[in-house]
Amino acid sequence: MDHTQSRRLLGRRPARRALTAVSLLAVMAVATTGCASGKASGGDGDQSSAPAEGGSTSAAKNGKNAIYVIGGKPDDPFWSAVKRGGEDAAKLVKSGGGSVTFLGPKTYDNLGPDAAKLTLTALSQNPSAIVVPDWVPENQDDAIKQAVKQGVPVFIYNAGGVDAAEKTGSLKYIGSDDYEAGKAGGAKFAEEGAKNILCVNTVPGAANSEARCDGIADGAKSNGAKSKQLPLPSSNFGNPSAVTQAIKGALLKDDTIDALVTIGVQDADSAAAAIDQASAADKVKLGTFDLSDSQLNRIKAGKQLFAIDQQPYLQGFYAVSIANQYLSYGVIPPQNPLLTGPLLVTKDNVAEAIAGTKAGVR
Structure with missing residues (x-):
């Protein structure tokens, strides 16, 4: 949209x-x-x-x-x-x-x-x-x-x-406000030097996922970057192998992509695997909507830029x-x-987010 x-x-x-x-x-x-x-x-x-x-x-x-x-x-x-x-x-x-x-x-x-x-x-x-x-x-x-x-x-x-x-x-x-959440993520990517962002959408047509990708694009554009969407069949949602292969294919096809964002945590794990398989870890930044232990651990280790928490x-x-x-x-x-x-979780506040997951509320 x-x-x-x-x-x-x-x-x-x-x-x-x-x-x-x-x-x-x-x-x-x-x-x-x-x-x-x-x-x-x-x-x-x-x-x-x-x-x-x-x-x-x-x-x-x-x-x-x-x-x-x-x-x-x-x-x-x-x-x-x-x-x-x-x-x-x-x-x-x-x-x-x-x-x-x-x-x-x-x-x-x-x-x-x-x-x-x-x-x-x-x-x-x-x-x-x-x-x-x-x-x-x-x-x-x-x-x-x-x-x-x-x-x-x-x-x-x-x-x-x-x-x-x-x-x-x-x-x-x-x-949360999904469009504003996306804008915050797109702006963060651009602030960190990303120029060509790919928004991976495994539930295309859903109002919230479309708004997230729209926000990413507008947040990126306002800071001199650009973003496009990779819509995948909704049947791929929850299918890590299919999502990984689709993202890997997109990275290999377009070597100007320097940032990936996914609409959910399962897809973020698949995106991380795709980045590794495409040997692109040194140039492709990763972000996602929502939180999980794997996202927070990657942020803490410096392998993921951010996660956007809507506090479910x-x-x-x-x-x-x-x-x-x-x-x-x-x-x-x-x-x-x-x-x-939204609340943007980065390396600056990831410790507090990890404490919240241990308490069972993040």
């Missing part, structure tokens, strides 16, 4: 410095608890857990909060962090006799339609509230609007931005907490969007 489309999807964007400040304050505000999970029933996608212990899918009928959270694949490391935050927040829901149900697709091959089906599955269960990313608006917005029309409070999180929340009638957007734990924690508070007491934070990132 072009720059104008990206801004329309993602909404208003505070300055980069303001985003960083919000992220740091958000980290300080987190309280960690625990919650059990199981398996849900019904729906077209893989449903990664059932209502939090002590709840039921009919909880909305007896005055107890029944919150449905739609997320990514259960074996996606990023979504494991989101779900961990949601599960921690679910303990408070459970203490009031309510439930939190997590739903996710089996694959990312048909992401928008699958997410729409899961939204309708949640709606069929008489929910008190639905929490959902707006990954592919043209596929998902009708389902979200249907929930809103039936009087179900909906909270957009992770993808879509405040414009998606306003367009669908949802109450709030909770998450906070997205799950805040989304479930805010939905529960709204349902229980009618209170809601006035900020819209409620930002959880």
Whole structure:
């Protein structure tokens, strides 16, 4: 998508410095608890857990909060962090006799339609509230609007931005600003001397991944560099060998590429392998969106330039907490969007990020 489309999807964007400040304050505000999970029933996608212990899918009928959270694949490391935050927040829901149900697709091959089906599955269960990313608006917005029309409070999180929340009638957007996150990454590459950046996108067409690559391109351009996208079939997502070979091929075909950025941590590991196999470690800088132990260890060792943290734990924690508070007491934070990132992790602050992963919240 072009720059104008990206801004329309993602909404208003505070300055980069303001985003960083919000992220740091958000980290300080987190309280960690625990919650059990199981398996849900019904729906077209893989449903990664059932209502939090002590709840039921009919909880909305007896005055107890029944919150449905739609997320990514259960074996996606990023979504494991989101779900961990949601599960921690679910303990408070459970203490009031309510439930939190997590739903996710089996694959990312048909992401928008699958997410729409899961939204309708949640709606069929008489929910008190639905929490959902707006990954592919043209596929998902009708389902979200249907929930809103039936009087179900909906909270957009992770993808879509405040414009998606306003367009669908949802109450709030909770998450990072993917376009601004990309701009920060593109600018960082250029500041470090990169001239030709490749943005590897294994979920082409998804609003958040497209916005990330758009941001990289604009951040690079504003600092005298350029960027292009390498779109790969979404079936390659989670297939390290396929992604490695595709990136290696791109590097060997174009020896002017001097920086790579990936939309997620699994792809970053594949990109690191591709750089090594192409014997390009001395000239190609690596960056990624999101965090994992391997990314942080490479940053610490000087083998990776940065990782852009949208703080997924906070997205799950805040989304479930805010939905529960709204349902229980009618209170809601006035900020819209409620930002959880981006926060750029480099060699200067990687030690703090590593400490967060050891605590299980990064």
